[in-house]
Amino acid sequence: MTDFKRTRSFFQMPNGVIYLDGNSLGPLPIAAKQRVAKTLVDEWGEQLIRGWNTAGWMAKPSLIGDRIGRLIGAPNGSVVMGDTLSIKVYQALASALELNPRRRVILSDNGNFPTDLYMAEGLIRSLDRGYVLKVVAPEEVESAIDETIAALLLTEVDYRTGRLHDMQALTRKAHAVGALTVWDLAHSAGAIPVDVTAAKADFAIGCTYKYLNGGPGAPAFIYVAPKHAETVRPALSGWLGHEAPFAFDLEYRAGRGIERMCVGTPPIIALAALDAALDVWEGVNMSDVRNASIALGDLFIRELEARCPELTLASPRDGTKRGSQVSFRHANGYPIMQALIARGLIGDFRAPDAIRFGLTPLYVDASDIHAAVDVIEDVVIHRRWDAAQYRTKANVT
C-alpha cells in the first residue's frame, strides 16, 4: 500500500495554502533543490564540457524517458525527453501522417487542449496538400472514426472537465479502419494508470510539469510504438536525433529507434529537476494513486453539491470515467476562483465558466478536501467575490 504521508513529505507546500492545482503545475519536490544545485555546481561548474560524458548528460533524455515509460506502460527504449509538448505533438502527428500516406483527415475533438489543435493546423498548413483537421465533440469521436482518417489526435483526459476517453477502445477502432493514433497524456501520466502497450497506441506524448512535478516548463516526452520506431522519418531532424551526432556529417541519417525523436541539445538543468521529481514515484503504486484520487473526487463532489447547490458539476460523476480533477460550472467562475486563491485555496479557472481542482494523492488528502470545501462554501454562499477586485490574468494550464 502506498504511503501517501511519506510522499507528501517529499514536497514543499507553502503555509496557508491548499493546493488543488497540481493538474497545472505540480509542487516543488524538496529534493529537486539539491539535485539542481549539484548539477550546476558539481557538474556544469566543475566538469564543464566534460559533463556530457562524465556526468552522463548525454544519456539523460533516454534514461529519464525510461522512467516515464514505467508510468505509462512503455518498454525501455521507447520514450525520450525533450522540447515541449507542442513540439512533440508536431513530431508525432507528422510521423503518423507519413506512415499513412494515402489519407488526408486528422480527427480530433473540441475537448483537446488547444495547442494540440494549433500544432496540427500549423503542420497542415505547411504540408499544403489537402490535409483536413476534423474537430468533433468528444462523444462523437468514436462514430467519426472511419476509413478516411489518417490519424486520431486526442488527449486522453479532457483538460477542462477531466472526462476520460477510452484509449484502448478508440485505438482498437482506429486500427480496425487503418488509422493511427496519437495520444496526449498531459493529464494522464502520473494521474491515472496508463498502458500504451496494452492500448496499442502508435504515438503518445505528454508534459511533465503537471502530475509528474517536473517544474514550470519542464521537458516533454514522446513515445513511439516499437513497431514504428525504426520506420518513422522525423520531420524535426535535429543533430541529436542523428545516427552519429559527433561525426558532423553533412547529411541526416535517423538515429536508432526512439533516439531519432531527439532534436537539439538536451535541457540538462531542467532534466535534473525532473529526475529528482521522478524519485517520488519509487515505491508508489499507480492503482493506489488512482483509488485515492477517485475517493478524493467523490468526497469533493458529494460535499460541494450538498453545500453549494448553485455550482454545477462539469466532470463525470462516475470516478472511473474521470481523470484526477473535478470541475464545476458557475456564471461567476472567474471571480470565484480569484477569491478562492486570495483565501489560499489554489485551483484554476478555465473559460468560459469552469472552476477546476486537481486532486493529487501524492500530496493532497481528505483533510485538504474538507478544508477546501469550507472555503468554497464560504465564498460561494456568501458571495464573497467582487469581479472588479479579482480581475487579473488567468493562470497557465
Added chain:
Amino acid sequence: MTDFKRTRSFFQMPNGVIYLDGNSLGPLPIAAKQRVAKTLVDEWGEQLIRGWNTAGWMAKPSLIGDRIGRLIGAPNGSVVMGDTLSIKVYQALASALELNPRRRVILSDNGNFPTDLYMAEGLIRSLDRGYVLKVVAPEEVESAIDETIAALLLTEVDYRTGRLHDMQALTRKAHAVGALTVWDLAHSAGAIPVDVTAAKADFAIGCTYKYLNGGPGAPAFIYVAPKHAETVRPALSGWLGHEAPFAFDLEYRAGRGIERMCVGTPPIIALAALDAALDVWEGVNMSDVRNASIALGDLFIRELEARCPELTLASPRDGTKRGSQVSFRHANGYPIMQALIARGLIGDFRAPDAIRFGLTPLYVDASDIHAAVDVIEDVVIHRRWDAAQYRTKANVT
C-alpha cells in the same frame, strides 16, 4: 574599458583547469546558483502556479530576448527565447520560404553546423514540393547567390575554423537578387560584435550555452526583422504563440509580432540560469571583448606556430576574419586533445582532424594562453598521446 578581471571573478573555474572550450559550453556564472535556487524555492515552491504572474515567468521569454537583442543589435520586441537552436532553424527557415513562395532553393555551405542542414533537410522533405538544399563551399557562397535562391541559411562563424562570413555583404547581395537570409549566430552572440539591424538580416537564431554561458542545453533565441514580424505565419504554431493563449480558442491566431515565435510552455528554470548569466554582460563593451579576443588569438597562433611547427593553422590568420576561436589541424588531433584534457587543458576535437580552442576574454587571459601553449607543446613535441588510452566519446559542440 571593460574590466576583465572583474568579469572573470563572476565565473566558477575548477582548480587545475585551463578552459578553452567556452565556444562549446560556457562556464558556470556563480550567481546562477543563487538565481536558480530562488526560482525553485521562492518562486516555484512558494508561489506555485501563481508564479506565472507573480514571479513574472510569462514575460521571461521576451524580457530575456530583449537582453540578447542588445548583444546582437536587435531592437526590443524583436527577439524571443525558447526551444533549441534546431527548432529555431526550422521556424526561421519555414518562415523565410513562406515569405518567398516562388523560389525553391535554399543556399547553405558545408561549414554550416550540421543541425542547420539537417533541419533544412527535414523541412524540405516535409514540404515535398521541390525544394532543394544547395550546399557549397564557404568561399563559393557569394557567387552562388542568384535569382533562384529563396533563402540563404548560414552560420556567421564556422564552428570548426572560426572563419567569419561577411553578414552584411552577403545579406546585401541576397536582397539584391530577392533572397531572404537566416543567420545562425551560435558562435557569434557574445563572441563578436553583431548588428542584425545594420546587416538587415531577415532572421537570426542562436544558442545561449556557448559565449552567453547559459548552461548545458540552455534555451535558444530567434530574431525576426520587425518588417517581417507581423507577416510570418509560424509553422510551429503553439499555444504560447497564440494571440490569446488563455482564451483557449480552438483556432490558432498568430500573436503580436515576435511573440508568435513562442511555441510551448517556457522553460523557467533554464531561463533563470540564463538570466543570471546575462548579468555578466552589464558594463561589458563588446568591442573590448572583440579586441581582447583577437589579441588572445594572435598570441596563441604566434606562440603555437613557433613552438609546435607540426600543427597546421586551420583558422584565418587575420583576426578580423576570425570568430573567437582558433583551430589547428593534426593527423593525431583526436588523441592529442584527449591528452590535453587529461592534463587540464580543455579544448575540443572536431572531426576529422581539428583541435579547437575557444578564446573568451570574459574569463580567459594571456596567462592562460601561455600556460596552454606550454601544455600543448609538451604533448605534441614529446608525443605524449596514446590513441588507445584516450579513445573515448567526443565532446559536444
